[in-house]
Amino acid sequence: MPFKIIASQCTSCSACEPLCPNVAISEKGGNFVIEAAKCSECVGHFDEPQCAAACPVDNTCVVDRALPRYQAPV
Amino acid sequence: MQSITEHKGCRASAKTGRASCGSQAGRGDLPVEIWERVKNHPCYSEDAHHHYARMHVAVAPACNIQCNYCNRKYDCANESRPGVVSEKLTPEQAVRKVIAVATTIPQMTVLGIAGPGDALANPAKTFKTLALVTEAAPDIKLCLSTNGLALPDYVDTIVRAKVDHVTITINMVDPEIGAKIYPWIFFNHKRYTGIEAARILTNRQLQGLEMLSERGILCKINSVMIPNINDDHLVEVNKAVTSRGAFLHNIMPLISVPEHGTAFGLNGQRGPTAQELKTLQDACEGKINMMRHCRQCRADAVGLLGEDRSAEFTSDQVMKMDVHYDLEMRKAYQKRVENERVSKVAAGQKELAGVSGEMSAITVLVAVATKGSGLINEHFGHANEFQLYELSTSGAKFVGLRRVEGYCQAGYGEEDRLSVIMRDIRDCHAVFVAKIGGCPKSGLIKAGIEPVDQFAYEYIEKSTIAWFRAYVGKVKRGEIQHVQRGVPPRWPGDRISAA
Numbered sequence: 001m002p003f004k005i006i007a008s009q010c011t012s013c014s015a016c017e018p019l020c021p022n023v024a025i026s027e028k029g030g031n032f033v034i035e036a037a038k039c040s041e042c043v044g045h046f047d048e049p050q051c052a053a054a055c056p057v058d059n060t061c062v063v064d065r066a067l068p069r070y071q072a073p074v
Numbered sequence: 075m076q077s078i079t080e081h082k083g084c085r086a087s088a089k090t091g092r093a094s095c096g097s098q099a100g101r102g103d104l105p106v107e108i109w110e111r112v113k114n115h116p117c118y119s120e121d122a123h124h125h126y127a128r129m130h131v132a133v134a135p136a137c138n139i140q141c142n143y144c145n146r147k148y149d150c151a152n153e154s155r156p157g158v159v160s161e162k163l164t165p166e167q168a169v170r171k172v173i174a175v176a177t178t179i180p181q182m183t184v185l186g187i188a189g190p191g192d193a194l195a196n197p198a199k200t201f202k203t204l205a206l207v208t209e210a211a212p213d214i215k216l217c218l219s220t221n222g223l224a225l226p227d228y229v230d231t232i233v234r235a236k237v238d239h240v241t242i243t244i245n246m247v248d249p250e251i252g253a254k255i256y257p258w259i260f261f262n263h264k265r266y267t268g269i270e271a272a273r274i275l276t277n278r279q280l281q282g283l284e285m286l287s288e289r290g291i292l293c294k295i296n297s298v299m300i301p302n303i304n305d306d307h308l309v310e311v312n313k314a315v316t317s318r319g320a321f322l323h324n325i326m327p328l329i330s331v332p333e334h335g336t337a338f339g340l341n342g343q344r345g346p347t348a349q350e351l352k353t354l355q356d357a358c359e360g361k362i363n364m365m366r367h368c369r370q371c372r373a374d375a376v377g378l379l380g381e382d383r384s385a386e387f388t389s390d391q392v393m394k395m396d397v398h399y400d401l402e403m404r405k406a407y408q409k410r411v412e413n414e415r416v417s418k419v420a421a422g423q424k425e426l427a428g429v430s431g432e433m434s435a436i437t438v439l440v441a442v443a444t445k446g447s448g449l450i451n452e453h454f455g456h457a458n459e460f461q462l463y464e465l466s467t468s469g470a471k472f473v474g475l476r477r478v479e480g481y482c483q484a485g486y487g488e489e490d491r492l493s494v495i496m497r498d499i500r501d502c503h504a505v506f507v508a509k510i511g512g513c514p515k516s517g518l519i520k521a522g523i524e525p526v527d528q529f530a531y532e533y534i535e536k537s538t539i540a541w542f543r544a545y546v547g548k549v550k551r552g553e554i555q556h557v558q559r560g561v562p563p564r565w566p567g568d569r570i571s572a573a
Binding site for chain 1: 136137196198260265
């Protein structure tokens with residue numbers, strides 16, 4: 001579930017959208033967003049996350065560290 | 075494809091002294107079937123670019139490689155260079171825009187898909203647009219440009235889509251050099267970097283070129299000249315693409331300034347000088363035509379090369395326009411253009427006949443202020459660029475462009491602008507204009523550049539040859555002495571780009 005697109009850096013080039021094996025990426029109001037619930041980090045489909053590999057701007061398709069699974073256990 | 079690869083370009087023949095250039099309405103010695111396919115294409119035929127317009131529709135935003143000279147994040151309506159657009163279009167918006175432009179600008183004969191990313195990295199949008207345009211406006215020629223990475227996969231689709239011309243950007247055939255130009259590619263669901271990435275890219279590009287040539291699609295190769303990286307190497311690229319059936323080679327200068335945010339712009343990589351570019355183009359000329367009239371236009375450019383009208387056709391404006399496709403009106407207009415072209419060439423030939431008896435080794439460079447149609451029809455002060463012609467007893471040969479900032483810019487430093495222009499064209503003997511004010515006139519004369527305004531609104535070839543004839547005559551009679559003009563402008567102080 002972990003990838004997100006940093007909207008301020010996204011050029012809206014659409015390169016990532018057709019590559020996502022889970023159809024988790026869509027355009028909303030001119031910005032591309034990843035539906036977190038659908039993202040599988042491409043595990044089982046490809047060797048590397050497709051959105052991040054195709055994105056022309058470095059550090060724009062990134063792991064969403066805010067998600068609970070990345071938080072230290074209480 | 076032998077006929078394509080083995081013909082010699084019109085400029086090549088001018089070099090060897092044969093005065094074939096300009097015959098048959100600018101055909102040069104191109105084979106008839108090739109000429110028929112390029113004669114109305116402003117990017118493929120230098121003569122056509124005076125008369126016919128093209129447009130690009132920005133339906134292809136995604137790219138599958140990263141180039142160090144490209145940063146597509148930057149978007150500015152006042153910027154004119156590849157990869158820049160003001161708005162992305164859907165295929166449906168694109169076809170509406172095509173019809174709107176075709177109605178307003180009947181000399182628009184070519185539609186290209188040139189990004190802002192890579193046409194073939196957006197195959198669904200690209201081919202849908204082409205299909206819709208074929209249906210709505212069947213007389214418009216289709217072309218697309220690509221980096222070639224995905225090309226081998228789409229060659230058959232390109233043929234089915236009735237694409238006439240394909241441009242492939244090939245900057246290297248040596249992966250070691252490629253690694254300095256391309257930081258990465260995205261191929262087969264994987265990101266590749268370094269030499270491995272460049273090796274895949276060059277193999278795919280050359281394979282794609284061969285496949286297109288086999289299928290009879292005309293291919294133009296674009297190469298970006300990057301000093302100290304691929305400048306010498308481009309001669310080898312030229313050989314590689316010529317032997318694989320490319321029809322035209324367009325070597326463009328790297329555009330590199332920090333404000334564009336490209337890797338090369340930020341690391342201080344410089345672009346080539348006008349002279350370096352011309353030397354390389356001359357070195358590559360021979361078996362393949364060299365394109366020298368490229369304006370490195372935007373991915374949503376509209377109009378004649380060098381006259382961008384894209385701002386008139388934004389989506390908002392296009393939606394308000396009453397658009398219906400009038401094929402008859404377009405045909406009638408284009409017939410008038412053809413008649414004009416024929417009379418232009420005939421006039422040039424007639425003038426040339428008068429000079430062909432003269433034996434003279436003199437060649438001079440002249441600058442021409444023009445808005446198109448092959449006429450001297452621009453005011454000196456309004457010219458944003460001058461077209462350079464090399465004159466000799468074999469005719470007037472177009473050798474490139476010099477871009478300058480308009481002399482008549484309201485408000486500031488007019489004297490400054492004049493000296494900038496004089497520096498920009500200091501290797502020219504004369505400048506042909508429709509009109510010129512008294513002050514710049516005397517300035518030019520003082521600088522040794524003859525301002526010529528007696529051929530206002532007349533054909534370029536005919537007028538320049540007539541002037542040349544008179545010039546040679548004066549030299550022969552000893553009235554003037556022929557002297558070589560100074561060297562062309564040099565980087566970095568000079569804001570010039572040639573061709």
